[in-house]
Amino acid sequence: MSQRRRSQAMLTICKWMAVLLCVAATTAAYADAIVQRQSDGPIEFRLRVSDSETLIAEPLQFELEVIVPSELQVVLPTLDQSLGNWEIIAKEVREDLPHADEPGPNSRRWWVRLTLETLQTGEVTIPSVEIQTLPRQLESRSENAAIDWEKAGSLVTQPISIDVVSVLSQNADPTKPEPIAGAIALPTEETPSSSSLAGVVVGVIGVLIAGALLIRRIRSRGEISNADWARRQLTDLRSQWRKQRLSPDDCARQLSPIFREWIGSMMGRESAVTSDEASAWLREVDPAIDGELLTMLTRADEVSFAGISATSSEVDSWLNQSDDWMKQLETLQVRVTQEANA
Numbered sequence: 592m593s594q595r596r597r598s599q600a601m602l603t604i605c606k607w608m609a610v611l612l613c614v615a616a617t618t619a620a621y622a623d624a625i626v627q628r629q630s631d632g633p634i635e636f637r638l639r640v641s642d643s644e645t646l647i648a649e650p651l652q653f654e655l656e657v658i659v660p661s662e663l664q665v666v667l668p669t670l671d672q673s674l675g676n677w678e679i680i681a682k683e684v685r686e687d688l689p690h691a692d693e694p695g696p697n698s699r700r701w702w703v704r705l706t707l708e709t710l711q712t713g714e715v716t717i718p719s720v721e722i723q724t725l726p727r728q729l730e731s732r733s734e735n736a737a738i739d740w741e742k743a744g745s746l747v748t749q750p751i752s753i754d755v756v757s758v759l760s761q762n763a764d765p766t767k768p769e770p771i772a773g774a775i776a777l778p779t780e781e782t783p784s785s786s787s788l789a790g791v792v793v794g795v796i797g798v799l800i801a802g803a804l805l806i807r808r809i810r811s812r813g814e815i816s817n818a819d820w821a822r823r824q825l826t827d828l829r830s831q832w833r834k835q836r837l838s839p840d841d842c843a844r845q846l847s848p849i850f851r852e853w854i855g856s857m858m859g860r861e862s863a864v865t866s867d868e869a870s871a872w873l874r875e876v877d878p879a880i881d882g883e884l885l886t887m888l889t890r891a892d893e894v895s896f897a898g899i900s901a902t903s904s905e906v907d908s909w910l911n912q913s914d915d916w917m918k919q920l921e922t923l924q925v926r927v928t929q930e931a932n933a
Contacts, residue, residue, distance in 0.1 A: 623642075623643060623836060624639060624640060624641055624642060624643070624836075624837075624841070625639070625640040625642075625643050625751055626638070626639050626640075627639075627748055627749055627751075629746055629748075631744060631746060633659070633660045633698075634657070634658070634659050634660075634663070634724055634744065634746065635657070635658045635659075636655065636656060636657045636658070636722060636746055636748075637654075637655075637656045638653075638654070638655050638656075638720075638748050638751075639652075639653075639654045639655075639841075640652070640653055640654075640717065640751055640753070641653075642753070643753060643754065644753065644754040644755075644756065645753060645754075645755055645756070646755070646756055646757075647709070647710060647711075647712055647755055647756065647757045648708055648709070648710060649708065650680065650706050650707070650708055651677070651706070651707045651708070651753065652704065652705075652706060652707075653674070653704070653705040653706075653707055653717065654702070654703070654704045654705075654844075655667075655702070655703045655704075655720065655722070655748070656700065656701070656702045657700070657701040657702075657722050657724075657746075658690050658698055658699070658700050658701075658898075659698070659699055659701075659724055660697065660698060660699075661697055661698060661699055661727070662726065662727055663699075663724045663725065663726060663727055664687065664699075664724070664725055664726075664727045665686070665687075665699075665701040665722060665723070665724055666722070666723040666724070666725060667684065667686075667701060667703055667722060668720050668721060668722070670682065670703070670705060670720075674705065674707060674717060674718065674720075675715075675716060675717060675718040676709055676711050676715050676716070677707040677708065677709045677715070677717060678707065678708050678709065679705050679706070679707060680706050680707070680708050681705070681706035681862065682703070682704070682705055682706075683703065683704045684702070684703045684704075685700075685701070685702045685703075685895075685896045686701050686702075687699055687700075687701065688700045688701075688702070688896060688897055688898065689897065689898070690898045700897075700898050702895070702896065704895075709755055711755060712755050712756065712757040713754075713755060714752045714753070714754060714755075715752070715753050715755045716750050716751065716752050716753075717750065717751040717752075717753060718750055719747050719748050719749065719750050720747070720748045721745055721746070721747045721748075722745060722746045722747075722748075723744070723745045724744050724745065724746075817853045817856050817857075817924060818853075818917065818920070818921045818924065820853075821849050821850070821852075821853050821917060821920075822917060824849045825846075825849060825910075825913055825917070828842065828845055828846060828849070828910075829910055832906065832910065839900065839901040839902055839903050839905065839906045840894050840900050840901055842901070842906045842910075843887075843890065843891045843894045843895075843901040843905075843906060843909075844891060844894060844895055846887070846891065846906075846909060846910070846913070847866065847887065847888055847891035847892070847895075848863050850869070850884065850887075850888065850916065850920070851863040851864055851865070851866065851869050851888065853920055853924075854869040854872065854873065854920070855868075855869070857872075857920075857923065857924055857927050858872055866888035866889060866891065866892045869888060870885045870888055870889070873885065876923065876927070877919075877923055880919060880923075881912070881915065881916060881919060883908075883909075883912055883916075884912075884916045884919075887909050887912075890905065
């Protein structure tokens with residue numbers, strides 16, 4: 592009797608392992624980014640969301656760029672705590688920058704990046720965002736000068752549905768656990784056989800694969816090192832670049848934070864530091880650091896904040912040199928850790 596129960600328990604574990612494997616394999620694949628573009632005469636905006644599918648509580652990048660003639664100014668929406676059912680956990684804003692694609696001071700650029708998270712599952716909508724444009728209030732304008740309010744206007748983004756996946760089944764309720772035997776309906780008089788042992792082996796292999804896939808999607812500081820996380824992010828970025836799913840600008844925007852977050856961790860910060868902070872710290876603690884790494888950080892800022900686009904050859908060069916930069920940072924990480932523990 593006890594042997595039969597052990598066999599049934601093994602089958603139960605095997606089936607749940609198979610479920611976990613299926614969920615992990617489904618959620619591990621990276622979805623394509625979502626991009627919206629809209630224009631109203633000389634006014635243009637671009638909205639980019641990093642993925643159309645994500646895991647529960649996993650960060651999602653939301654970027655909004657608005658380009659207007661120099662005689663206009665942009666009023667961005669107030670986005671502080673939340674955006675619909677998404678929590679805003681980080682925010683970067685750059686306002687009234689020169690737009691490098693236009694010669695002279697004839698075009699200006701506003702840019703905002705949000706990092707979003709949600710604890711809901713299923714289709715979770717990022718709501719519409721309204722951007723207003725107004726005639727620029729110049730200090731040189733006399734009080735009696737008429738303002739052409741007909742130039743004022745607004746643009747509204749379209750709602751975006753994101754598929755948020757949980758590792759639990761759709762019908763699972765953590766507050767009301769059900770007996771496993773009742774949910775799976777195991778046979779009660781099944782005798783041990785070689786097939787049950789094979790199922791256990793398959794289940795164990797499934798758990799190992801599922802764990803690897805989940806770790807690939809969910810970064811855990813307590814389980815993997817900064818170096819391992821950075822290399823995995825770099826591998827994914829290279830794959831997206833080779834598949835031509837990213838523009839040079841998008842690749843530059845995603846490459847820089849990989850290094851800035853690792854450097855920020857060595858500096859004792861809980862998130863990515865700015866390029867200026869990272870460069871200043873690296874020059875201070877390791878004057879021999881590769882200058883090309885610092886150049887890449889500066890160029891990525893120019894792409895994000897000044898609209899100076901990156902070229903494909905630049906991105907190829909950065910990705911080819913990234914392994915050497917990783918080795919330098921890994922050596923520096925060891926030194927910093929030893930000094931902290933001394």
